[in-house]
Amino acid sequence: MILLICAILDDQQLRHLLHVATSLRMRALVEVHSQEEARRAVEAGAIIIGVNSRDLTTFEMHPYLIREIRQTLPGDRIIVAESGIHSAADVRRLARYDVQAMLVGESLVVSNDIPTHVQMLLHNANHTTQVKICGLSEAEHIDAAIDAGADMLGFIFHEPSHRYIQPERVSSILAASRSYTQPAKGQALPDLVGVFVNKEADYINEVAEQVGLHYIQLHGNETPEFCQRIKRPVIKALSLQDATELERMEAYRDVTWRLLIDTPTPDWGGAGRIGDWELASLAAQQNKILLAGGLTIENVANAIQQVHPWGIDVSSGVETDKKKDSQKIAAFIAQVRQSENISREKLES
């Protein structure tokens, strides 16, 4: 394998060296550090694209660059995340961006125990469950979610819900969150998810831009065609009534980022009711799903063990009297991580 750094090659050189590599049956890792370089790499025909978070001229780190660049790269390329990969949270973040490989240097060099560090990175790349805390509306609960290691934060833009938050308020509560504005060392910032029910596509795209949402969760009757009009990766919530409905998922597979399996309820979602985990586990065998509906500190370990979802989504289960509860948020996420450690120990024994 050879390394071709986009920043020091013009288009002609890049194409030529890719051609030479292919003719010698070598593979090329084409490294990029901007959207423009990513576009050039794709146009030159690069198959393996490395997104380096480190700016090689200033050595400054841009850990969230990969989130933006990944969304514009075609799904058939092999994506390698490069630089700044230290913690479990860093690796879970990369798993979320569907990168296929990671290139780790510094964190191994400075580690006192390289085998354990490698094991930790691999475990988090392959066996962790993404956690989304949904229905947030106060800075203190955003702090609690980030401190506990939440992977995604959800905001409800559905007016009839008691969890409704005005889009303009999201920026102010994020600005008021100490953990969001000044994350501790080793802490990765979660991605922001906006939850909408049967809203116009233009409105959703506008709110996404205004708030800086990373993902859009569509929780109503939105069709696969509608999902394609959304300018951010879509999480489509589906409430499956029975096994015949598993076919319905297929129509959404190519036009969404993830599917979320929720319990059918008249108010669309967030009702705190457990769904059919057997059905969800069939769905999880076919797709990377988020499991939602009535998850709590008490039942989440069983849910993960039975369903094997890619991620889980909770709202009511981390509330007391219909308000988010920081202690429950922390205990819920701790429970998820503990259940992963138990499964890892089982795998290793």
Ligand SMILES: O=C(O)c1ccccc1NCC(=O)[C@H](O)[C@H](O)COP(=O)(O)O
């Ligand atoms: O939370 C709401 O009020 C809500 C209203 C309308 C559509 C979706 C809604 N929530 C989405 C979620 O919070 C989750 O995706 C999921 O339904 C979790 O629910 P819960 O059973 O409360 O954990």
